[in-house]
Amino acid sequence: MDWKSEWKPLLYIAGFFLIIFYLPLGTPRFDNAVIEALALAKWYAREHVILCLLPAFFIAGAIAVFISRESVMKYLGPAANKVLAYGVSSVSGSILAVCSCTVLPLFAGIYRMGAGLGPATAFLYSGPAINVLAIILTARVLGLEIGVARAVGAVLFSIVVGLLMHLFFRQDEDEKAKGALQMPEPGVERPLRQNAIYFGLMVAILVFANWGRPDEASGLWYHIYSSKWIITSLASLLLALVLIRWFDIAWWKIVLVALPAALLGNVFANEPLIPFAAAVIGLAIITGTDRGESREWFAQTWDFAKQILPLLLFGVLIAGLLLGRPGHEGIIPSGWVTAAVGGNSLRANLFASVAGAFMYFATLTEIPILEGLLGAGMGKGPALALLLAGPALSLPNMLVIRSVMGTKKTVLFVSLVVILSTICGMIYGSIF
Secondary structure: OOHHHHHHHHHHHHHHHHHHHOOOOOOHHHHHHHHHHHHHHHHHHHHHHHHHHHHHHHHHHHHHHHOOHHHHHHHHOOOOOHHHHHHHHHOHHHOOOOOOOOHHHHHHHHHHOOOOHHHHHHHHHHHHHOOHHHHHHHHHHHOHHHHHHHHHHHHHHHHHHHHHHHHHOHHHHHHHHHHHHOOOOOOOOOOHHHHHHHHHHHHHHHHHHOOOOOOOOOHHHHHHHHOHHHHHHHHHHHHHHHHHHHOOOOHHHHHHHHHHHHHHHHHOOOOOHHHHHHHHHHHHHHHHHOOOHHHHHHHHHHHHHHHHHHHHHHHHHHHHHHHOOOOOOOOOOHHHHHHHOOOOOHHHHHHHHHHHHHOOOOOOOHHHHHHHHHHOOOOHHHHHHHHHHOOOOOHHHHHHHHHHHOHHHHHHHHHHHHHHHHHHHHHHHHHO
């Protein structure tokens, strides 16, 4: 036996045995943390997998198939116009009400297609950070000044983080840019107008299906919320027509998917997840069994799902075990967090940034959490630091990013977000 090749499996087995051997079962905090991990995973599966991740996977698969690598390199690649590339990437979150996990398939799609590291990571940060609804709600609940600071900080952060990532890995980007210069002009397989409508409808389904209920039962946001499923259904109907007209999918296949989804929608009017899941499963079946580009679309979608979903669910379990759900305890007592983020010291801001980076925040949930923390004595600087680091990062998010762009780039990306959030928090705390 060659022990040089067997020592790693031996260490893994021994480590797993020691963990099981010393597992603190029976202690209230650990038992509760296990329940919290499972509860958070259940909540995530119910609230985010079907409505958020599955549409995002289909969008990412469509990017890989229907947008040419040459086009991505031309507009977002290392040799692209910097103003255009970073401008588009930095404000992308204004139309995507997504969390730090839902943005991952979209990021992986454009990065694999040749987008420059700088614009891709600017998009990765801005996607969940520059959510217009979240920024407006932040201003209304936590105060105008912190809402404005969050909006300005998030836009600037995405650009600064992207530029620094490009600078640190300039050699890799230069090689990618040389490859882009040798690529031919992108061919036009389908008119830009058709692609824009196709992607716009999928984004509309993603955004409106996940539109959150505002605090007040009045105003524009509430009217959109009350009509969200009507808007989502109309977008789905238009998408079906697009697939028939421009993607040559047989009309009867679309009907076989649409009819059961519509019937389930009437039967389970208060459970929209059921008809939505039926429609997604039906789309997967007709694209997976079709021929040509539709089948390739499903294949790319499935590849993203296989890579990202297991890591996300594992990360959610770990996050729940350590930190629990909002308002519930994990292994780490929430009192420790509250006590550590009072005032405006470097330690408080850094702790808020690190804690926010590892916690999982669903879209808009960071606002009531921060409202409670501010009431418990959290400083305004650490509050902004957590707002800037929290929604854009999480432990599940980091695991997936590492699988897409490697350990070094992931560590640098996370470090930049934490450091910049800390600095911004200290500046804001000293002013206000």
